[in-house]
Amino acid sequence: MLNKKASTQKTREKILDTAEHLFSIYGIDGTSVRNITRQAGVDLSLVNYYFNTKDQLFEEVLVRRVAKMSDARIEQLNEFNFNEDKNTAIPKILRRFIEPLIGKNENEVKELSNYRKLIALVANSKLWQDVIFKYHYDPIAEEYIDAIWRLSNNLSREDVCWAFNFFLGSLTNAIAETGRVDRLSYGDACSSDLDTMVNKIVAYSSAAILHMGNIKTTH
Amino acid sequence: MLNKKASTQKTREKILDTAEHLFSIYGIDGTSVRNITRQAGVDLSLVNYYFNTKDQLFEEVLVRRVAKMSDARIEQLNEFNFNEDKNTAIPKILRRFIEPLIGKNENEVKELSNYRKLIALVANSKLWQDVIFKYHYDPIAEEYIDAIWRLSNNLSREDVCWAFNFFLGSLTNAIAETGRVDRLSYGDACSSDLDTMVNKIVAYSSAAILHMGNIKTTH
DNA sequence: GTCTATAGCTTGATAGAC
DNA sequence: GTCTATCAAGCTATAGAC
Numbered sequence A, B: 001m002l003n004k005k006a007s008t009q010k011t012r013e014k015i016l017d018t019a020e021h022l023f024s025i026y027g028i029d030g031t032s033v034r035n036i037t038r039q040a041g042v043d044l045s046l047v048n049y050y051f052n053t054k055d056q057l058f059e060e061v062l063v064r065r066v067a068k069m070s071d072a073r074i075e076q077l078n079e080f081n082f083n084e085d086k087n088t089a090i091p092k093i094l095r096r097f098i099e100p101l102i103g104k105n106e107n108e109v110k111e112l113s114n115y116r117k118l119i120a121l122v123a124n125s126k127l128w129q130d131v132i133f134k135y136h137y138d139p140i141a142e143e144y145i146d147a148i149w150r151l152s153n154n155l156s157r158e159d160v161c162w163a164f165n166f167f168l169g170s171l172t173n174a175i176a177e178t179g180r181v182d183r184l185s186y187g188d189a190c191s192s193d194l195d196t197m198v199n200k201i202v203a204y205s206s207a208a209i210l211h212m213g214n215i216k217t218t219h
Numbered sequence C: 001g002t003c004t005a006t007a008g009c010t011t012g013a014t015a016g017a018c
Numbered sequence D: 001g002t003c004t005a006t007c008a009a010g011c012t013a014t015a016g017a018c
Helices: A004-026 A033-040 A045-051 A054-078 A086-102 A106-111 A113-123 A129-151 A157-175 A180-184 A194-214 B004-026 B033-040 B045-051 B054-078 B086-102 B106-111 B113-123 B129-151 B157-175 B180-184 B194-214
Strands: none
Touching: A004 A033, A004 A045, A004 A054, A004 A113, A033 A045, A033 A054, A045 A054, A054 A086, A054 A113, A054 A129, A086 A113, A086 A129, A086 A157, A086 A194, A106 A113, A113 A157, A129 A157, A129 B180, A157 A194, A157 B157, A157 B180, A157 B194, A180 B129, A180 B157, A194 B157, A194 B194, B004 B033, B004 B045, B004 B054, B004 B113, B033 B045, B033 B054, B045 B054, B054 B086, B054 B113, B054 B129, B086 B113, B086 B129, B086 B157, B086 B194, B106 B113, B113 B157, B129 B157, B157 B194
16 A cells, blocks of 8 residues: 555656656647546546646646756766867767767666657747746756867857757757658658667767858858 | 628638747647637638638648748759759758748748748647648658758768758757747847858758768767 | 546637628 | 627636545
8 A cells, every 4th residue: 555655756757757748749738637637547636736737737747857957968068078189079079968868778768758759849939948948958058059169169159059059959850759750761760769860960960060160151 | 892702812811821820839739719810800700611620720821831832942953053062062952942941032031930930830749740741841852852862972861861850950940930049149149030040050051961971979 | 635526718610690 | 701699518727525
């Protein structure tokens, strides 16, 4: 028999897990509290008991993941060796930024699967900028931008900002695992093969950052 | 006094314009038919009269733009000179792909503004892949992938697919105009300055495609 | 902490007058 | 083609029993 505290933990997390899952597929407005509780197998009123409102439930879904993510990224940065040649340092630092979003082992990769898709879904919307990105993600993004700026000696900070945003756009689209690359490649590439995806995006984005200064864009 | 046909055209397009606008901000589920008709200044029941269902209205919002977009992109490709050096050809072909989404003059840029944001919103969702991208956008994407593959002699088609998807991820995020690059650059960059954005993304993505084959990604 | 029951509102869609 | 009126269903949130 579960005691009160263990039951609370179990119900709370069942709601959070199910909410994260449905939000990541149908969006926040496309997911009703009823659908969440039905699929989680708990009573409708328990969402309001634990989280007050649907909005606060969504906030909790995010907060639950975001602290760990930021800590891991900062740790990766603190341990980073900036004396390395930039041709190898840039790929490394991008990989360090990506890894906490993917996970270190099979379990973690699976655990973060719905979270990744949810982040992808809100990344291209202006609505969630203040709620999510401004406070939770921007401070760490700024650290990485400064680090990359230090490593790439021939770019302005503004250009590094553009570059990092383009990189984030590629990344958020890739973790959405839309299956589009599968179709376009006639099955040769697989959007759910995250190991390969990470290798490809690191190569692509590093090449972009290292060489964008030398491209002529006059048309 | 307007005749019947002119009135129909006017009401239909007022609904389409308003729907496109609200969908692009709040998403499909976050926008009610009532909100659309209220803001458009037309009666609630006219949505069902002209479009039957909300889903079909959304479909019409997309279809209205997509044919022009595809035609322009194919035309750009047909006129393309493939004998040029790849270092200048790659930036050029990427620019050709982007331009129809932005518009040729101030009016077009403004007219397509909401459409761009709507596309950005659905691009990172698996839900809309079949409805929108598979049939409306993939055929043209394949043409551009093959063209880029032809130009970049040292990449596999699979790698070009990954690259083009990363490019599309950057692009869809950029046209969302989330304002994030503004914050991260402390105001030096501006996400609504599309001219600059296009120059930057062309440089970034061309560098990526031209040089990704030479990056070592071992960690 | 979990349940039933329900209030109060918004939703998409339609029937029928003009 | 446009309007009023309305339906049936779904929604978030809450009050109160256990």
